[in-house]
Structures are given as C-alpha cells and as structure tokens.
Amino acid sequence: MTAAIVATEVSRTYDLDGVSVSALRGVSLTIEPTDYLAIVGTSGSGKSTLMHLLGGLDRPTGGTLLIGGRDVSGLTPGEMAKLRNETIGFVFQSFHLLARTTARDNVALPLVYRGIGRRERRQRATEMLERVGLAHRLDHRPNQMSGGEQQRVAIARALVTGPSVLLADEPTGNLDSATGQSVLALLESLNGEGVAVVLVTHDREVAARAHRQIVMKDGLIVSEASV
Amino acid sequence: MRLAEAWRVALDALRANRLRSVLTMLGVVIGVAAVVALVGIGTGTKGQIEQQVEGLGSNLLLVVPGRLEAGSAPAASTMTLDDVEAVARVVGDRDRVAATIASGETVRAGSRTAFGSMQGVLENTPSVFVRRLDRGSYLTRTDVTTGRRVAVLGAGTATTLFGDRDPIGRQITIGGVRFRVIGTFERLGQSLGVDRDSEVHVPVTAAQRLLGTDRIDGLAIRAPDRERINQLSTAVVDTLTDRHPDSDFSAVTQEQILGVLGDILGVLTGVLAAIAGISLLVGGVGVSNIMLVSVRERTKEIGLRKAVGARPRDIGVQFLLEAVLLTTIGGVLGMALGVTSALLVDALSPVPAAITWWSLALAFGVSAIVGIVFGVVPAQRAGRLDPVVALRTE
Structure with a gap:
C-alpha cells in the first residue's frame, strides 16, 4: 500500500522583513492510508506549519514532500488546489462554514471546484450529511445549528470529495467536552472506514486517543510513539 | 469551476450586500444615464438644425457683404x-x-x-x-x-x-x-x-x-x-x-453652414459626453474601491474556498464577475434612465433629443469594460491571497 503523504527532511523558513525565521527544521514523516495520528505541541512548536504543508496549503523551502505520490515542489498554485481538492479534507477549529449558505450547499462546495453539476453535488452532499447524522439539518444555516452540528457539517464537507487524508486542526477546540467526544468518535469511525486522520492539537487527552503521537518542539519532532 | 456556477456565486454575493451593491451601482447608473441623455440631446439638436438648413432649398449659395471671419464686424x-x-x-x-x-x-x-x-x-x-x-x-x-x-x-x-x-x-x-x-x-x-x-x-x-x-x-x-x-x-x-x-463680399454654401454648425455641435456633444464619461469613470473607481473592501471582508471565505480546491483563477473570476455584474446591471439601469430623461426632455422642452442605437451600445459596452478594468485589480488580489494567511484572518 502506497503512503498517502511522505515528508523527507522537510523545512520551512519564513522571511519576515529580511529576517529569516525557521518554523520547521527538517521533519520526516510518513502518513499511511490507515493512520490515526496526533501531532502535539505548544504554540510556536511548528505543528501548524507542518499541518499546512501536509495539507498542501503551503510548500516547503527544503526537503521533499510527496502528497498522494506527487512532489509538490514543481506544482503551480492551481495544481496545488486540484491536489488538495482530490486528496485532502480539512477540518478547522472554527469550522469555517459559509455563513449565508445551507448545510447542504456548504458540504457541496468542494464539488463546485471539481466541476460537478448541481444535482449530483446536492445528492452527494445529502448522503454525506446523513452519514454524519445530520439528515434533519440539510437546509439549516450555520447560525441555526449548534457548535457540534457545525463541526459535523465541516467534517461532511471534508469527506465529500472522498479524500485519503483528513487533516483536523484542533477540531474540538471550540466545543464542550461531551460534544468534543462525539466529534472525535465520528473521526475515529471514519478512520475505521479507511481514511487517514491527522489531528493537530495541544490537548494531551485528545492526542492520547490516536494510534500514533508525534510531539513537536522548536520546529522538530522530539518524540514519536505508537500505541 | 463552471462559469454558470461562478455567475450564481457572484450574484449571491451582490444580493447579500444589497444596499452596498445598489449604492455602488448608482455611480455607474448616473454615468451611463448622463452619457446616453446628453449624446441624445446633442444628436437631436444637430439633426433638427441640419433639417432646417436643408429646408431652405438645395444647392443654395448665399452672398453677403463683409468678410465671414471670426472677429470681423458686420459690414x-x-x-x-x-x-x-x-x-x-x-x-x-x-x-x-x-x-x-x-x-x-x-x-x-x-x-x-x-x-x-x-x-x-x-x-x-x-x-x-x-x-x-x-x-x-x-x-x-x-x-x-x-x-x-x-x-x-x-x-x-x-x-x-x-x-x-x-x-x-x-x-x-x-x-x-x-x-x-x-x-x-x-x-x-x-x-x-x-x-x-x-x-x-x-x-x-x-x-x-x-x-x-x-x-x-x-x-x-x-x-x-x-x-x-x-x-x-x-x-x-x-x-x-x-x-x-x-x-468685401462673402459667399457661403449650405454645406459650409452645415459644416460649421455640425462642427460646433459635434464639439459640444463631445464635451458633454466627455463630462458624462468622467462621471462614469468616477463610478468605476467606486466599484474598484468596494470590490477591494469586499475582498478584505471575505478573506476568510477566500481562504476556505482555496483550502477545498478553488484555484487562484476560480477566485479571480468570481470577483471579476461580481464587478462586471455591478457595472452591467448599473449600465442597463443607466440606459433606461438616460433614455427616459432624453424622451422627457424631448417631450417637455423645446430641446430635441434623438436616441441612437450606437450610443446605447457604446454606453453598455463601456460600463462592462469599466467593470472589467476596475475589477481586475481586486480580483487579482483575491486570487493571489495565500490560503494559510487567509484562513488565519479573523
């Protein structure tokens, strides 16, 4: 089985007003299609930068990064967008749903950029919302739903394109603990169905549920443990 | 993204900010209306005067004492x-x-x-x-x-x-x-x-x-x-x-009278159209300004769209269509207002007005071009936004 993402000695340096700042200093990491991985670290440890690289939102300044078998260094922004659309699903701490748009149309959004027609988009979005337990919320707008429901909509949106990796950045950060638990349970059941799940979190309890844990500090992986 | 989808997204965005969209359009509406009405009045006046000079009879040569030059006293x-x-x-x-x-x-x-x-x-x-x-x-x-x-x-x-x-x-x-x-x-x-x-x-x-x-x-x-x-x-x-x-004696032909009057009225119509054109330009600057505000306001949305697979082109087209929609809808409303004003002037005052198809086509074309020209910069800015930075914006 080919790895979903392979990072080899990946570094990322920012140029801030002429001063060079290293956010990642040589990180190697392989994500398999069945992985359930947590990336842990304090703020400034480089875990967000790593997540952006793994999700194809950003490109490394050193090392090689393969997403879905493709080296991202030679890709244009347009090709990167297509790669994200096809292989990655994002779940954010603050949900990032379009405010004036219904749950179904929010979920269908990634399919718009795949050039899929309106009818099929709506049908696939409906199926995905049923799968996350929101069949009764198809035409609700984000402000008519609870935080947990909004995060489920966001997860449905991440899944609708059939990605190989789900990247979740503090997915429980804005939720109370009971709701957070149910969102995590949903992610875990998806992982059981064959989607790699990568959690980025500073919450040790959340991280403890993953099968693999990576601890980051000062732009490096300081420890890696498998359960 | 399909183009039809892009139109729908652009239209939704304009509808979401109804008052702002209408006010932004108003600049274009007034500009286009001014161009159509003033060109109509200029054309109508010119046509009426030509008709009157021709009504004197054809192949006429008028001979009068003195020189027909600017600044010379009647003799x-x-x-x-x-x-x-x-x-x-x-x-x-x-x-x-x-x-x-x-x-x-x-x-x-x-x-x-x-x-x-x-x-x-x-x-x-x-x-x-x-x-x-x-x-x-x-x-x-x-x-x-x-x-x-x-x-x-x-x-x-x-x-x-x-x-x-x-x-x-x-x-x-x-x-x-x-x-x-x-x-x-x-x-x-x-x-x-x-x-x-x-x-x-x-x-x-x-x-x-x-x-x-x-x-x-x-x-x-x-x-x-x-x-x-x-x-x-x-x-x-x-x-x-x-x-x-x-x-001294001077002889003037009908063609010369028509030519001189035509030149004067042509210049006058041109000046009126230019003044109206400037207001259209100001309207365009307004569109550009609002589009820049809109891009800034929707930075997070742009970041999210990019994260789920929107290419820079998709985002650029979306914002460009929004600007073009603003100016073309404004252009159509402006044309209606301009034609109405010209017809009212024609009916209620001694000033004649004639609506020409070319002035309508020109006004519509110009308003669409204004949308493209003034929409390009905000659209490019939106398209080039770094998704990482855009997503982080609160």
Whole structure:
C-alpha cells in the first residue's frame, strides 16, 4: 500500500522583513492510508506549519514532500488546489462554514471546484450529511445549528470529495467536552472506514486517543510513539 | 469551476450586500444615464438644425457683404439692384438669383397690429427658396419693376391680422404705408430660431422706397447643380469686388453652414459626453474601491474556498464577475434612465433629443469594460491571497 503523504527532511523558513525565521527544521514523516495520528505541541512548536504543508496549503523551502505520490515542489498554485481538492479534507477549529449558505450547499462546495453539476453535488452532499447524522439539518444555516452540528457539517464537507487524508486542526477546540467526544468518535469511525486522520492539537487527552503521537518542539519532532 | 456556477456565486454575493451593491451601482447608473441623455440631446439638436438648413432649398449659395471671419464686424451693404443684374449675367439665369432687403416693421390691418419681418424681394423668390403659397398669388415681375404696393403674408401674420377671414384683396399698412394683400404662405414654423411665419414679402423696389435706400442686404443663388457651386461662388464674389473695389463680399454654401454648425455641435456633444464619461469613470473607481473592501471582508471565505480546491483563477473570476455584474446591471439601469430623461426632455422642452442605437451600445459596452478594468485589480488580489494567511484572518 502506497503512503498517502511522505515528508523527507522537510523545512520551512519564513522571511519576515529580511529576517529569516525557521518554523520547521527538517521533519520526516510518513502518513499511511490507515493512520490515526496526533501531532502535539505548544504554540510556536511548528505543528501548524507542518499541518499546512501536509495539507498542501503551503510548500516547503527544503526537503521533499510527496502528497498522494506527487512532489509538490514543481506544482503551480492551481495544481496545488486540484491536489488538495482530490486528496485532502480539512477540518478547522472554527469550522469555517459559509455563513449565508445551507448545510447542504456548504458540504457541496468542494464539488463546485471539481466541476460537478448541481444535482449530483446536492445528492452527494445529502448522503454525506446523513452519514454524519445530520439528515434533519440539510437546509439549516450555520447560525441555526449548534457548535457540534457545525463541526459535523465541516467534517461532511471534508469527506465529500472522498479524500485519503483528513487533516483536523484542533477540531474540538471550540466545543464542550461531551460534544468534543462525539466529534472525535465520528473521526475515529471514519478512520475505521479507511481514511487517514491527522489531528493537530495541544490537548494531551485528545492526542492520547490516536494510534500514533508525534510531539513537536522548536520546529522538530522530539518524540514519536505508537500505541 | 463552471462559469454558470461562478455567475450564481457572484450574484449571491451582490444580493447579500444589497444596499452596498445598489449604492455602488448608482455611480455607474448616473454615468451611463448622463452619457446616453446628453449624446441624445446633442444628436437631436444637430439633426433638427441640419433639417432646417436643408429646408431652405438645395444647392443654395448665399452672398453677403463683409468678410465671414471670426472677429470681423458686420459690414454695411453697398449692393444695389444693378449688382443683381450683373450677378444674374454671371449665373446665366435671372430666375436663379434672388435679392433681399429686410426690415422689422409694424403691420396693421384695421385695429389689429402685428410685428412682421418685411422682406423686399424679387418675383423669383419662391423658386430660389422653398416657399409655397396657401392662398392667392405671389409677386409678379411687373409688381417688382413698378414698385407696386402689394404684399404676401406669412401664415402667422395673416392669422394675427385677419383671424379666419380671407386676407386676399384687403388693405394693410407696413410702416405706415398702404399695401394690398395678394397672397399668403403655407405655415413653416421656426427655422434656426427665426419665426418664418411672420415674414411679409413685398416687391424689393417698394421696400427700398419705404426705407429710403437703393441698397439690398444680400443675394441668394440657386446653383443648377452641386458641382458648380464653388466655381459660381468665386465668379460671383469676383464680379461684385470688381464693381465695388472698396468692399468685401462673402459667399457661403449650405454645406459650409452645415459644416460649421455640425462642427460646433459635434464639439459640444463631445464635451458633454466627455463630462458624462468622467462621471462614469468616477463610478468605476467606486466599484474598484468596494470590490477591494469586499475582498478584505471575505478573506476568510477566500481562504476556505482555496483550502477545498478553488484555484487562484476560480477566485479571480468570481470577483471579476461580481464587478462586471455591478457595472452591467448599473449600465442597463443607466440606459433606461438616460433614455427616459432624453424622451422627457424631448417631450417637455423645446430641446430635441434623438436616441441612437450606437450610443446605447457604446454606453453598455463601456460600463462592462469599466467593470472589467476596475475589477481586475481586486480580483487579482483575491486570487493571489495565500490560503494559510487567509484562513488565519479573523
């Protein structure tokens, strides 16, 4: 089985007003299609930068990064967008749903950029919302739903394109603990169905549920443990 | 992303900010309306004046004393009826040379009074200019040679003096001198701001005696064909200059009058359109400004769209379509407003207005182009946003 993402000695340096700042200093990491991985670290440890690289939102300044078998260094922004659309699903701490748009149309959004027609988009979005337990919320707008429901909509949106990796950045950060638990349970059941799940979190309890844990500090992986 | 989808997204975004969209459009609406209305008024005025000049009759050559140059004072005429004979010999046809001496006079019939433009003329005037009689007959050769006191009235003067009664054969006085009415003209209306229905035609000789002069004001020659006008013009001016070495004479053709008037009105229309165009430009700047605000406001949305697979092009097209929608909807509304204003001006004021298809097409095209030009910068900025930075924005 080919790895979903392979990072080899990946570094990322920012140029801030002429001063060079290293956010990642040589990180190697392989994500398999069945992985359930947590990336842990304090703020400034480089875990967000790593997540952006793994999700194809950003490109490394050193090392090689393969997403879905493709080296991202030679890709244009347009090709990167297509790669994200096809292989990655994002779940954010603050949900990032379009405010004036219904749950179904929010979920269908990634399919718009795949050039899929309106009818099929709506049908696939409906199926995905049923799968996350929101069949009764198809035409609700984000402000008519609870935080947990909004995060489920966001997860449905991440899944609708059939990605190989789900990247979740503090997915429980804005939720109370009971709701957070149910969102995590949903992610875990998806992982059981064959989607790699990568959690980025500073919450040790959340991280403890993953099968693999990576601890980051000062732009490096300081420890890696498998359960 | 499919283009139809992009239109829907752009339309949704405009609808979400209804008041802002309408206010932004207003700049374009006013600009386009101003262009359409002002060009319509300019075109209408030009058309009316051309029609009036052409209505004088075709292939006309007007000869007046003095130089027709900017800054030169009007000259007193030195021309007499002998000059008319000399010019007639040059032209080779007496019937093609008309002479005029004009004077504003009080015209009375019984207790009624009218102010008329007395025109002392030759019997050939109706064949040189286009004048049709309503009743009676025109002046004859004998009337002119003998200085008979007979008059042909304009339709307006006839109505003022006689109402519904038949004026033929009745007595009037012009400047205190008795004349007999022998005919009336068909109604003509205004021409170049002059009420031509208040003209009173009398034999030139009678007019000269009334005014105590042997001069005439000017000549009008109807050339046999268009090609000979310029040649005739030179020959006539040379003949008159030979006979009056101390005076200047000028000959102008209808084409020259039309050309000069056309140039003036063309420049005027151009200036009006330019001023209107500037307001359209200001409207475009407004669109650009609002689009930049919109991009900033929706940075997070742009970041999210990019994260789920929108290419820079998709985002750019979305914002460009939004700008183009703003200006084209504004353009259509502006066209409607402009056409309505022009038609209202045409109907309610003496200023004529003509809507031309090219001005509508131009206004619509320009407003679409304004949208593209002023939408490009905000659209590019949106398309190039770094998704990482955009997602982090709160």
